[in-house]
Amino acid sequence: MILALLLMLLTTLPASAETLRMAVTTSFDASGLADILLPEIAAETGIDVQLLVVGTGQALRLGEAGDVDAVLVHSRAAEESFVAQGHATHRREIMYNDFVLIGPVSDPAEIADAPDAATALARIAAAGTPFVSRGDDSGTHKAELRLWNAAELSPEGGWYRPVGAGMGAALNTAVAMGAYVLSDRATWLNFGNRDDMTILFEGDPALFNQYAYLPVAPDRHPHVPHDRALRLEDWLTGPRGQALIDGYTIAGERLFTANATPREARP
Incomplete structure (x- = not known):
């Protein structure tokens, strides 16, 4: 009887979520979009995305060191250099907004x-x-x-x-x-x-302010869950992720425009 109860308990416990560490910019975090996306990502993919919130330069350094599994940043020249140096398998555009000058x-x-x-x-x-x-x-x-x-x-x-x-x-x-x-x-x-x-x-x-997603290269860091990073990319660039990005507004004003680029051949 006790064994049967234990088996029943084990089968009803939720499966442990797969985790993925992603370095993101402070602007992405401060926008509030992560609060919309992360619960949906967990519910639909089973991936628990853990954010490291830093500036773009630091985010890329974390990716270079293999301290994160993917990077979401907004500095195209730095991103392309990161890929060219072999630190990421590719660069995928996700969304954009723009910069503004604020003053009194x-x-x-x-x-x-x-x-x-x-x-x-x-x-x-x-x-x-x-x-x-x-x-x-x-x-x-x-x-x-x-x-x-x-x-x-x-x-x-x-x-x-x-x-x-x-x-x-x-x-x-x-x-x-x-x-x-x-x-x-x-x-x-x-x-x-x-x-x-x-x-x-x-x-x-x-x-113009473009955001792009960069999965850390597994040949540099074999411990990174690259397949998981690609699943997250597919969700962010898929219909559900893009619709949530486009639909995120404050006081009726949209904060980002989704613009996922076509997926290129992956290594």
């Missing part, structure tokens, strides 16, 4: 009517108004540096404030200082401490 409603540097993002940054530098930089080798930081380069400027001086922190912390610092800051749109829409800050500049194609 009063707009002391008058960037709202700038013709492009580079000119907007040049006006901030010329006015010497405070600008908060992520300064953390994240995808957002890399995008900011590309924009300064397009403006043919090297930002320095007391007005330029690198914080070496995630997007949420950078936004909080900017709000406290009444400073300008570059943010991804999703984090800003999900950000509660806005005070008198608003989006002042948007829409330049240079502000």
Whole structure:
């Protein structure tokens, strides 16, 4: 009788979920999208995705060391280099949004009517108004540096404030200082401490922000569950994952647009 009860108990216990460690950007986490996707991934695939939330640069370093099984980041040049060096089997685009320039409603540097993002940054530098930089080798930081380069400027001086922190912390610092800051749109829409800050500049194609998924190469790190990483990729790029990404809104505004690229031949 006792043996029968034990067998019944064992057969009714849920199977242990398969885990997968994925390094993701702070902007992805701060957007709130993970709270929508992860329970559905677990329910539909049995994969318990454990997130390591860091900047893009650190996420890629974790992948290079084999400390995670997959990476979801947003810096194309760095991603392509990561694949070319053999750290990931391939790169798969998942979704996109855009960057926006946030600042005080009063707009002391008058960037709202700038013709492009580079000119907007040049006006901030010329006015010497405070600008908060992520300064953390994240995808957002890399995008900011590309924009300064397009403006043919090297930002320095007391007005330029690198914080070496995630997007949420950078936004909080900017709000406290009444400073300008570059943010991804999703984090800003999900950000509660806005005070008198608003989006002042948007829409330049240079502000396009693509997110891509990179499975860590199993030939470099045989311990990674590569088949599991590919199953997660198939879900993220499949009808259910793409619909949830497209359907995620805050106050009626969509935070991401799903744009999974066709699957290429896998190693």
